[in-house]
Amino acid sequence: MRLKRSIIIWIGLFFTFFIIPDTIYADKAVVMTDQLNIRGGPGTDFDIIGQANTTDIFPIISEQNDWVEIELDDQTGWVLTEYITIEQEAEEQPAISQQTTEQTTKSESIIIQYDHTQLREGPSTDEKITQFVDKGAKFKVVSEDDDWYEISGDDVSGYVSKQLVKTDPPTTPTGLKNKTIVIDAGHGGKDVGAIGATGVYEKDVVDLTAKQLEQELGMLGANVLITRPEDKFISLGSRIAFSNVMETDAFISIHYNSVPELPSVSGIETYYYSEQNKRLANEIQQEIIKETEANSRGTAQGDFAVLRQNFKPAILIELGFISNPDDEALLGTTAYQQKIVSGIANGLRKYFSN
Ligand SMILES: [Zn+2]
Numbered sequence: 435m436r437l438k439r440s441i442i443i444w445i446g447l448f449f450t451f452f453i454i455p456d457t458i459y460a461d462k463a464v465v466m467t468d469q470l471n472i473r474g475g476p477g478t479d480f481d482i483i484g485q486a487n488t489t490d491i492f493p494i495i496s497e498q499n500d501w502v503e504i505e506l507d508d509q510t511g512w513v514l515t516e517y518i519t520i521e522q523e524a525e526e527q528p529a530i531s532q533q534t535t536e537q538t539t540k541s542e543s544i545i546i547q548y549d550h551t552q553l554r555e556g557p558s559t560d561e562k563i564t565q566f567v568d569k570g571a572k573f574k575v576v577s578e579d580d581d582w583y584e585i586s587g588d589d590v591s592g593y594v595s596k597q598l599v600k601t602d603p604p605t606t607p608t609g610l611k612n613k614t615i616v617i618d619a620g621h622g623g624k625d626v627g628a629i630g631a632t633g634v635y636e637k638d639v640v641d642l643t644a645k646q647l648e649q650e651l652g653m654l655g656a657n658v659l660i661t662r663p664e665d666k667f668i669s670l671g672s673r674i675a676f677s678n679v680m681e682t683d684a685f686i687s688i689h690y691n692s693v694p695e696l697p698s699v700s701g702i703e704t705y706y707y708s709e710q711n712k713r714l715a716n717e718i719q720q721e722i723i724k725e726t727e728a729n730s731r732g733t734a735q736g737d738f739a740v741l742r743q744n745f746k747p748a749i750l751i752e753l754g755f756i757s758n759p760d761d762e763a764l765l766g767t768t769a770y771q772q773k774i775v776s777g778i779a780n781g782l783r784k785y786f787s788n
Contacts, residue, residue, distance in 0.1 A: 623667030705736030718781030
């Protein structure tokens with residue numbers, strides 16, 4: 435009796451050991467096109483039994499010539515190898531678990547996992563395909579929802595399914611962890627600020643920057659506060675008091691410039707009031723110019739109330755001229771705003787690491 439039972443246990447162990455790894459390491463088919471026909475057998479003569487779309491994933495049961503047999507809910511089907519990418523589940527697993535853990539922290543950039551990956555106009559397979567990118571390409575994440583990343587890079591922007599990419603581990607948030615950064619979004623409410631070439635309000639462009647900067651600095655571990663979180667009038671006094679009352683490590687006032695009588699004027703400049711904030715201004719100005727390649731109008735001492743009455747390290751940045759029609763258009767794009775906020779973030783990291 436005892437012998438028999440142990441044999442059964444050994445047989446059980448044998449199967450557990452050899453069968454389970456086999457299913458874990460099974461290959462998977464990642465569909466790379468829309469409306470891919472699934473057939474009853476390995477050839478176009480077989481009946482179409484279903485269809486699959488981009489990013490659908492199926493376990494592979496077998497392969498035959500140009501066809502792979504995939505596991506469907508209650509049967510199996512065949513698809514052409516040409517329209518799928520074969521991935522080993524073992525490779526895929528860490529990527530998936532990484533994705534779930536990073537959903538809470540948000541990833542800074544992603545790496546494309548397959549050649550000929552489709553980018554789309556919007557976050558859905560119903561959206562038009564705008565371009566293709568290859569395996570290994572790395573892009574910045576502009577925004578994300580549960581299933582899609584909006585990405586941008588040189589000459590590339592669009593939406594990519596989260597199933598086709600791997601998140602790039604966020605760069606170590608050196609320098610900004612536990613730093614309190616106050617973003618002072620200039621103007622607001624009845625105070626629209628300067629008015630752009632086509633009538634854009636400074637306060638609205640400032641909002642674009644403030645929101646994107648808040649996200650960027652948050653990802654780098656900073657504690658981010660905004661003096662004007664919504665489109666409301668906030669007095670200069672309240673902005674200053676806010677900075678002075680908080681544990682502010684840096685106060686960044688965001689503005690855009692305008693000289694309507696000289697519409698060709700362009701460029702970025704950063705102001706400080708006290709000498710001890712000159713380095714903060716320099717680091718940030720330098721890094722913004724590096725990222726945006728905009729004309730640098732340098733740094734200067736500026737007698738602005740939000741700087742003069744601020745007890746905390748404070749600067750004011752004029753991030754471009756909305757009176758310049760080209761700049762006004764450029765400043766409205768997420769891609770260019772990303773360059774601005776990356777520059778500000780890099781400048782802050784340099785400032786705090788010295
Ligand atoms: Zn302003």
